[in-house]
Amino acid sequence: MxxxxxxxxxxxxxxxxxxxxxxxxxxxxxxxxxxxxxxxxxxxxxxxxxxxxxxxxxxxxxxxxxxxxxxxxxxxxxxxxxxxxxxxxxxxxxxxxxxxxxxxxxxxxxxxxxxxxxxxxxxxxxxxxxxxxxxxxxxxxxxxxxxxxxxxxxxxxxxxxxxxxxxxxxxxxxxxxxxxxxxxxxxxxxxxxxxxxxxxxxxxxxxxxSPRWLVAKGRDKEAEQILADIEGTEVEDPYVQTELSEIKWASDYEKTHHVRIRDLVRGKQGSEGGxxxxxxxxxxxxxxxxxxxxxxxxxxxxxxxxxxxxxxxxxxxxxxxxxxxxxxxxxxxxxxxxxxxxxxxxxxxxxxxxxxxxxxxxxxxxxxxxxxxxxxxxxxxxxxxxxxxxxxxxxxxxxxxxxxxxxxxxxxxxxxxxxxxxxxxxxxxxxxxxxxxxxxxxxxxxxxxxxxxxxxxxxxxxxxxxxxFVETAGRTLEDIDNYFRDHHEILVFRDKLATSSKRPQEYIEKENHEIRRQSSVNPRAMSLAANHRRFSTISAEDAGTTGYAPGPEMKVDGSYKEM
CATH class of the missing domain: 1.20.1250.20 (MFS general substrate transporter like domains)
Known part of the structure; x- marks a missing residue:
């Protein structure tokens, strides 16, 4: 519109x-x-x-x-x-x-x-x-x-x-x-x-x-459209669907493990450290x-x-x-x-x-x-x-x-x-x-x-x-959530995942895998994925810094391989 x-x-x-x-x-x-x-x-x-x-x-x-x-x-x-x-x-x-x-x-x-x-x-x-x-x-x-x-x-x-x-x-x-x-x-x-x-x-x-606030309020369709508008693409784009899925998953996880601030001050950390x-x-x-x-x-x-x-x-x-x-x-x-x-x-x-x-x-x-x-x-x-x-x-x-x-x-x-x-x-x-x-x-x-x-x-x-201090450069907001779910050590200076100024490779690989999965849903999504990659002209050196890496390349038969 x-x-x-x-x-x-x-x-x-x-x-x-x-x-x-x-x-x-x-x-x-x-x-x-x-x-x-x-x-x-x-x-x-x-x-x-x-x-x-x-x-x-x-x-x-x-x-x-x-x-x-x-x-x-x-x-x-x-x-x-x-x-x-x-x-x-x-x-x-x-x-x-x-x-x-x-x-x-x-x-x-x-x-x-x-x-x-x-x-x-x-x-x-x-x-x-x-x-x-x-x-x-x-x-x-x-x-x-x-x-x-x-x-x-x-x-x-x-x-x-x-x-x-x-x-x-x-x-x-x-x-x-x-x-x-x-x-x-x-x-x-x-x-x-x-x-x-x-x-x-x-x-x-x-x-x-904010699309993330909308997801937290259960207004997923509005959030989906805003994510597509921000990316300059359509809601069927697998990148948009991947981002929406990660936001929803993070929102659901935090709701499940949420602890009130007054309880946090008393030392309660929620299930498994939340x-x-x-x-x-x-x-x-x-x-x-x-x-x-x-x-x-x-x-x-x-x-x-x-x-x-x-x-x-x-x-x-x-x-x-x-x-x-x-x-x-x-x-x-x-x-x-x-x-x-x-x-x-x-x-x-x-x-x-x-x-x-x-x-x-x-x-x-x-x-x-x-x-x-x-x-x-x-x-x-x-x-x-x-x-x-x-x-x-x-x-x-x-x-x-x-x-x-x-x-x-x-x-x-x-x-x-x-x-x-x-x-x-x-x-x-x-x-x-x-x-x-x-x-x-x-x-x-x-x-x-x-x-x-x-x-x-x-x-x-x-x-x-x-x-x-944990490094946040190059990470998506959901990458940062993933880190704190899996790592509870307070001293971080020896942890390269926490201190690297570039986006860790494991987060890039996880995102590419999810984009490939979303791309297999329908032909239109595959076409949008290809367009998203074509217009995201980011060098290999910058990919680690910005948090965006080239996605999968589509074969003639419609399947994907790593670029």
Missing amino acids: KSRYFGFRGGWLTFWVTVACATDMTLFGYDQGVFGGVIVTDDFLNTLGIAGNASLQGSITAIYDIGCFFGAIAAFVVGDKLGRKKTVLLGTTIMSVGAILQITTYSVAQMVNSITNAFGEIVGRIIAGIGNGINTATAPPWQAETSKASWRGKLIVIELILNIAGFSLSNWVTFGFSFVPGPIAWRVPLACQFLFIAVLYGTVPWLPE SCALRRLLLGMAAQAMQQLSGINVTSYYLPTVLIVSVGLSNRMARLLAACNSVSYLLFSLIGIPNVERWGRRKMLMYAAAGQGFCYLIITVLIRYSEKSNFAGGKEVASASVAFFFLYYVFFGIGFQGVPWLYPAEINGLALRSKGTALGTATNWIFNFMVVEITQIGIQSLQWKFYIIWTVLNLSFVPFVYLF
Whole structure:
């Protein structure tokens, strides 16, 4: 039917799902960065009556993360009931209300006193945070469940790179409006959220629901058609039937072995250890916790403050450098797109953590010497630390920007994917709140010692990932389910099946066997299988990386042989 999705199928349909999910993450990045510029705007501080009150400034900034935390918990509760699309629309609507409150709280009638103004801003930021928490917990699994295995990692990394683009845009918008006097300097940057909200309302309603969510709800026919539309083929295609069969089998298995989260916390694992649900939940949550404990929001929210207080730069120069840094951050993060499948999730996290730890180590040393009263070159040494703040963002953009958001959407099984992603997102936001809340106080009270914390944490992530993290690159979501059904060892560093950045051969052979079986059903299926192979022009080298290998070759008599 040409009327479905305005006639878009295959790659174009995936493109539009990516536009919606990427817009959601761009809005997340914009919101994360815009307040770093707003909180150093004189008119904003005077309007709220919080100029010179570092504690209250930190609380108003960080309270957004509390809203995001509760939004992620809300996604945990309603996500599986509403589905991915409706949940995103719910979050977007709530964000709209929060944005309006932030922009309009300061009307003349409401400006009774500074407490009222601060309270209005706090309420607006909490509500906006709830909406953002819902959306950031839902967009990654929606993208993961509507993407081919060979595209999944790249697409979610692209979304998180656009998150950086939103962050960069917010830095430049607030820098540009810093030259404008009065409330426009901060009202307009906050109002720009509605550009992204409009795109979400214009795309999400007509896009396909997650086929895996539909299977979990018993709506197999709808799921079958969406899988065919995503592949750009017909429902009779044996590849589609194979994928549908694997999704249904995984869904049935998880329902049979499902254990409630409250029982998992009590140590119950279900029959025969089930599918390692608790371990998978904790791995996804650990990835998100590591992202925040890497110290990214010491600089994302407060880079102008860090450059003013720790380095000694002027307000205007600090803003300009923060904006320039965001561009560098965006450009270097592009390295992650082609390499997220080639290097794999484990290597990207380990390389990035080592680089981030090195940067914070040098920053610590340089700021230490800059603060020594008897050190002649203190100012020059402090200025040199700016280069390592920039380099830190390079490592973070390559590895830690995208993978921690991708990993929970991949590592959790179908029965807990929405809840697991929501818990991972909630973990991210609660650690985000902690970091943002302590940063201003830490910089002022601990000075150079504050940066030792982030040095130690980043370097500790390298062995942690090496020992415990299972590789997900190149695997279908059902491959990952198969691994956890059959392997219950917690330490994985010696298991090549768990650590290989390429799709294991046994999974490829199993998929080819199932495609051959599905292809024998009818002649039309055989023809579709041949077409599917002809248009999937993937090199033998990439087959292991992307998770797609050439299928069987059809003989003249209608039987199949291996290619």
